Amino acid sequence: MGAVENIKEVADLVKKFNDIDLNRRILTLENEVLDLSREKRRAEEKVEELQRSLKFKGNLVFREPFYWLEGDNTPYCAACWEDKQRVGHVTYSHANSSGQYWHCPNCKTDYTTHGIPGRH
Numbered sequence: 001m002g003a004v005e006n007i008k009e010v011a012d013l014v015k016k017f018n019d020i021d022l023n024r025r026i027l028t029l030e031n032e033v034l035d036l037s038r039e040k041r042r043a044e045e046k047v048e049e050l051q052r053s054l055k056f057k058g059n060l061v062f063r064e065p066f067y068w069l070e071g072d073n074t075p076y077c078a079a080c081w082e083d084k085q086r087v088g089h090v091t092y093s094h095a096n097s098s099g100q101y102w103h104c105p106n107c108k109t110d111y112t113t114h115g116i117p118g119r120h
Helices: 003-017 020-059 078-084
Strands: 060-063 066-069 091-096 099-103 110-113
Touching: 003 020, 020 060, 066 078
Parallel strands: none
Antiparallel strands: 060 066, 091 099, 099 110
């Protein structure tokens, strides 16, 4: 039985004695426990998010000028990652004799490269 259920059970017992002040205190306690439960869940979600981010960060590899994730053929924007720890794929635009052109839709950074695998 959880804390909220225990408090409700105590509240039901107190109602039998018709003690209004004690009943108010129990209701206040119940609300505090509910608030703590919500805060705990938010903290658990944040921990999960940080663990996923840490795992992702550990799998990123920098090969100039992009970050790469094994198994992903589309590079990530170095400017976004290094500035805000935000990940976003860059998009391939086109190629000409000067190189290959890439663009980050998030931060609007443009890249010119030579010889990215899979692009001619």
